Amino acid sequence: MTQPTWMYENFEPAGSAIGYRITRKLDEVQSPFQKIEIFESTDWGNVMLIDGAMMLTTRDNFLYHEMMSHPALFTHGDPRRVVIIGGGDCGTLREVLKHPGVESATQCDIDEQVTRMAEKWFPELCDSNNDARAELLFDDGIAYMANCPAGSVDIVIVDSTDPVGPAEGLFNKAFYASCFRALKDDGILVQQSESPLVLLELIKEMRGEMGKAGFTTFKTLPFPQPCYPTGWWSCTLARKSGGFDYRAVDARAKTFKTKYYTADVHQGAMASIPFVAEALGE
């Protein structure tokens, strides 16, 4: 029995760190894109790191995956065609496919090794990988969106790592313009948007780039996420036009299970927070 040790991620942009008590390293692979490591923890199940950054734990990933998918899907009137850029751990895909109205969901992650590691160490996230509606591609998400037929997609979910390294190209006007073109008029773009406590500048820049690509309305929803810096994270929704009222009746009547998301939680995440609104100029 190895003695547990503490493993930390120092998040330089925020000057804060998070850590877990680890029992052993379970796996490691250097893909063409990044280094993926899996650790076993004492209290959080398995932990995936990519290039030293905490990506997910068995225990708390439901918060992120539910909030990256259900708010957008219950905001759209009738989401049938969903594209996930990144999301190689398959957790967002699983949540998206809980919606019976979804006819097809394509997950396009550049790094096949992320999915292989998820299948091995987070198999519960891959429960829906064999769903007939699921398509798993291992390819460049930027090219995928650029080649998407115009007006063919209801929702694009950008479930990526931080805007450095392989994911850098997913945070600029060129990429957002592809998303804009691929989305139908009532489509929604969703992107993980870092910590609303310390990275408001990033959210502002992201919205700025989205705006240059044609999106006109934005909504940032905060949620708890202990394995990410500050423990408080967000996703940002963008639309070509229109607001972010959601299908509360449908959300209340949903037939699938969630551990965090409910209609009331969705409503709560819509609440304007004074210091956030001020920083974003809302």
Next chain:
Amino acid sequence: MTQPTWMYENFEPAGSAIGYRITRKLDEVQSPFQKIEIFESTDWGNVMLIDGAMMLTTRDNFLYHEMMSHPALFTHGDPRRVVIIGGGDCGTLREVLKHPGVESATQCDIDEQVTRMAEKWFPELCDSNNDARAELLFDDGIAYMANCPAGSVDIVIVDSTDPVGPAEGLFNKAFYASCFRALKDDGILVQQSESPLVLLELIKEMRGEMGKAGFTTFKTLPFPQPCYPTGWWSCTLARKSGGFDYRAVDARAKTFKTKYYTADVHQGAMASIPFVAEALGE
């Protein structure tokens, strides 16, 4: 210029850690009760540690202090007499005194040194210490509550450290029975109740002890708090009877400024979260 270093708090009960990038130690005092240290950080302002546990930072303490006070004060119909047990940094006191209807607020912290350090290193939290309605006592909170005239208090806020060391006696039936007795029939007890993600057992036990003391209704409100383990924290409200509908109209019309709390945020914090509700047997 000292090179910044990383300082971590390993939170053993949750197997998770938090940390900050620190430039230097500013102050330290060993009081009769505990060791208080103040550090300067690169991004979070000053950081107070008590016996090695992060207590507050300049940057994020508003989340905790606002959520420990305003939900309770806007739930009570007409809060005039408030008692704060612990709370030596004076941040909760400042928030309570923002309510013009409050006639007196007593803060009773066993450790005067916490307040002296707050005055020195977090002076903004002490803005209301000279308010004519404020009373600052440095005494045993357990004894204070036991000696409070029966039915004399509208709200008791237990703003303490974790249930180990000096604060241990603030989490059991005997203390809650004193609070019950001191509170008027429509009174509210509020207590910080740790992380709703990992310490649900503690919340359950706390509610159990409150129940033995006579309280019949409970509501746990989660909120983000990066400087505490998991970054997600909570307060638990308890009443002798009755629910937790709040004065939404008054909260919307409040004349004082907050950075996080609003009526909508309050409403959002009331949302039942499936995995929390299940663990608490709600």
